Amino acid sequence: MQQIKRWLWSWNEQFSQILLGLILIIMAVLLHHASPFFMTWDNWRNILDQSALLVIVSLGMTFVICTSGIDLSVGAIAALSGVCMALAMHAGLSVELSICLGLAAGAAVGVFNGLLIAKLNLSPFIVTLAAMSVTRGIALILTKGIPIYGFPVNFTWWGSGHIGSLNPPILMAVLLGLLAALVLNRTKLGYYTLALGGNEEALRRSGVAHKTYKTIVYTISGLTAAVGGLVITARLNTAEPLAGWMLELDAIAAVVLGGTDMKGGRGSITGTIMACLLLGMLRNGLTILNIPSYYQQLTIGLIILAAIIISELRLRNAPGHGTITKED
Amino acid sequence: MVAKTSNPLVRVSHLNKSYGNITALLDVSLDIYAGEILAIVGDNGAGKSTLIKMLAGVVKPDSGYIKVREQTYPYLSPTKAIHLGISTVYQDLALVDCRDVVSNIFLGRELVYGGLMVDRRRMEKQARQVLDKLQINIPSLKTPVGLLSGGQRQGVAVARAIIQGGNVIIFDEPTAAMGVQESAKVIRLMQELARAGMAVVVISHNLHHVFEIAERICVLRHGQIVAVCKASDYQPNQIVELIMGVTPITTDGIGVQKDAAN
Ligand SMILES: Nc1ncnc2c1ncn2[C@@H]1O[C@H](COP(=O)(O)OP(=O)(O)OP(=O)(O)O)[C@@H](O)[C@H]1O
Numbered sequence: 001m002q003q004i005k006r007w008l009w010s011w012n013e014q015f016s017q018i019l020l021g022l023i024l025i026i027m028a029v030l031l032h033h034a035s036p037f038f039m040t041w042d043n044w045r046n047i048l049d050q051s052a053l054l055v056i057v058s059l060g061m062t063f064v065i066c067t068s069g070i071d072l073s074v075g076a077i078a079a080l081s082g083v084c085m086a087l088a089m090h091a092g093l094s095v096e097l098s099i100c101l102g103l104a105a106g107a108a109v110g111v112f113n114g115l116l117i118a119k120l121n122l123s124p125f126i127v128t129l130a131a132m133s134v135t136r137g138i139a140l141i142l143t144k145g146i147p148i149y150g151f152p153v154n155f156t157w158w159g160s161g162h163i164g165s166l167n168p169p170i171l172m173a174v175l176l177g178l179l180a181a182l183v184l185n186r187t188k189l190g191y192y193t194l195a196l197g198g199n200e201e202a203l204r205r206s207g208v209a210h211k212t213y214k215t216i217v218y219t220i221s222g223l224t225a226a227v228g229g230l231v232i233t234a235r236l237n238t239a240e241p242l243a244g245w246m247l248e249l250d251a252i253a254a255v256v257l258g259g260t261d262m263k264g265g266r267g268s269i270t271g272t273i274m275a276c277l278l279l280g281m282l283r284n285g286l287t288i289l290n291i292p293s294y295y296q297q298l299t300i301g302l303i304i305l306a307a308i309i310i311s312e313l314r315l316r317n318a319p320g321h322g323t324i325t326k327e328d
Numbered sequence: 329m330v331a332k333t334s335n336p337l338v339r340v341s342h343l344n345k346s347y348g349n350i351t352a353l354l355d356v357s358l359d360i361y362a363g364e365i366l367a368i369v370g371d372n373g374a375g376k377s378t379l380i381k382m383l384a385g386v387v388k389p390d391s392g393y394i395k396v397r398e399q400t401y402p403y404l405s406p407t408k409a410i411h412l413g414i415s416t417v418y419q420d421l422a423l424v425d426c427r428d429v430v431s432n433i434f435l436g437r438e439l440v441y442g443g444l445m446v447d448r449r450r451m452e453k454q455a456r457q458v459l460d461k462l463q464i465n466i467p468s469l470k471t472p473v474g475l476l477s478g479g480q481r482q483g484v485a486v487a488r489a490i491i492q493g494g495n496v497i498i499f500d501e502p503t504a505a506m507g508v509q510e511s512a513k514v515i516r517l518m519q520e521l522a523r524a525g526m527a528v529v530v531i532s533h534n535l536h537h538v539f540e541i542a543e544r545i546c547v548l549r550h551g552q553i554v555a556v557c558k559a560s561d562y563q564p565n566q567i568v569e570l571i572m573g574v575t576p577i578t579t580d581g582i583g584v585q586k587d588a589a590n
């Protein structure tokens with residue numbers, strides 16, 4: 001009996017990825033039939049290029065959601081870090097140093113979120129909602145609301161350069177994706193990230209510095225959002241204080257679509273990446289088919305709704321939530 | 329060996345704790361000796377879990393102190409308690425249901441290689457060894473513990489305490505969800521641990537078990553210690569009377585003495 005339950009369970013664990021894989025293939029076949037252009041290498045490089053930003057930001061979001069948290073500030077962080085890079089470069093700093101400064105700014109917002117959430121025990125939703133406003137506000141104040149543009153070529157390379165037939169954002173997404181999967185599944189940090197979402201009190205009683213680990217998780221999210229900011233700014237050769245608008249919602253959608261449990265304790269980097277590709281392919285396909293963008297918005301919204309319903313039904317009687325009381 | 333002739337491994341002294349206007353513990357003092365099984369009994373809400381949670385560093389006492397190996401602490405943290413060799417099997421087990429057996433057994437003590445990567449294979453091997461020693465049957469170590477039976481879950485919690493490798497092991501009703509055979513195994517394990525020189529503290533409502541294994545019995549009522557007595561000097565029904573407060577409080581000179589309350 002237990003074997004059967006376990007087998008069902010492990011199938012369940014893979015369920016999202018299998019389903020996503022099937023949907024990806026079916027959609028690809030349909031789009032291929034609808035337009036011969038879809039299956040060309042150029043178009044696929046375009047899809048990958050378009051998805052890279054979302055993949056990078058969603059990686060950090062996956063960690064956060066695995067702890068049963070949420071980070072609404074990633075879009076604003078992307079904007080702020082881009083603005084910091086731009087200002088630093090225009091102030092005459094080197095490209096490398098400017099990038100580091102921008103990433104540090106993103107990480108700093110993450111640390112700030114993490115400290116408030118972990119040490120003061122505040123709600124992640126409220127803290128990151130406030131951080132979203134504050135961060136966006138700082139980006140607007142620093143730029144006085146005016147986009148900054150015109151950067152050295154070795155900066156714009158990060159957005160639109162070439163490495164073989166790929167470009168840096170795609171390679172960064174691949175490398176960071178591998179790294180994230182390794183960290184989540186094979187390191188203490190990953191184990192504790194999932195335990196934080198599963199039963200934080202158990203983690204505390206096991207003598208783990210649970211608050212520190214929670215802070216680290218939000219820092220990771222701030223950092224990946226800042227890398228997202230690098231990609232946006234370098235690609236557009238412009239630092240926009242309003243860049244990354246609603247990026248947080250796309251990232252959350254991708255993570256949930258990828259099978260990570262909003263209640264925490266269970267998550268998949270592979271699933272997140274596949275979901276980003278699915279969203280990218282969908283946008284691309286709808287564009288190729290000349291479907292107006294407001295229908296795209298609707299379609300994507302419906303797909304996310306379906307994904308949440310499926311995941312909710314699937315996990316309803318899964319172990320992990322509500323079975324342990326925090327105090328006896 | 330006779331416990332009271334040696335120094336206590338752990339001494340709690342004048343511990344107090346209240347939640348709002350509920351007094352969970354009132355001036356509780358108790359010594360814990362190596363090589364001995366100490367049972368803590370009392371009715372529901374008597375304060376047993378609160379007391380051992382202070383030893384485990386999970387609950388902070390309002391006042392009083394805890395002395396471990398001649399070092400005095402006003403309170404412990406879970407990290408500190410584990411570091412000092414105090415391992416606990418909690419009443420609620422403190423398991424992460426969505427994580428598998430291995431991750432739960434090694435929670436907080438993951439084996440790593442290269443200082444970074446979790447060493448699954450070594451952890452699985454050791455987990456298997458401990459579970460085999462406990463004779464707990466869990467077909468796959470990759471099963472999320474939320475899918476296990478109540479007894480298996482308690483087995484996982486016990487295995488975690490063993491892996492932590494302390495010299496004081498506290499069991500808060502470890503056999504509550506176990507069958508006759510499994511309980512017998514855990515009881516045998518406690519006896520083995522005590523024989524190996526560890527201090528074993530066990531909370532149980534099963535007086536039959538208590539009299540089978542414990543050398544000393546500490547009776548709590550309404551947050552106060554009403555008696556600490558040698559098991560061999562008492563009959564189960566006398567303990568029941570102490571728990572329920574039928575007879576006046578007795579002291580017999582072993583452990584800490586208490587005046588009559590009420
Ligand atoms: N976190 C808490 N908040 C408020 N009251 C608490 C808390 N923890 C314990 N108490 C109260 O303290 C008292 C002692 O509780 P405790 O859990 O120590 O009892 P116990 O002896 O372990 O009982 P049981 O046999 O039912 O496990 C109870 O009245 C309980 O309601």
Ligand SMILES: [Mg+2]
Nearest residue numbers: 328376377419
């Ligand atoms: Mg209790």
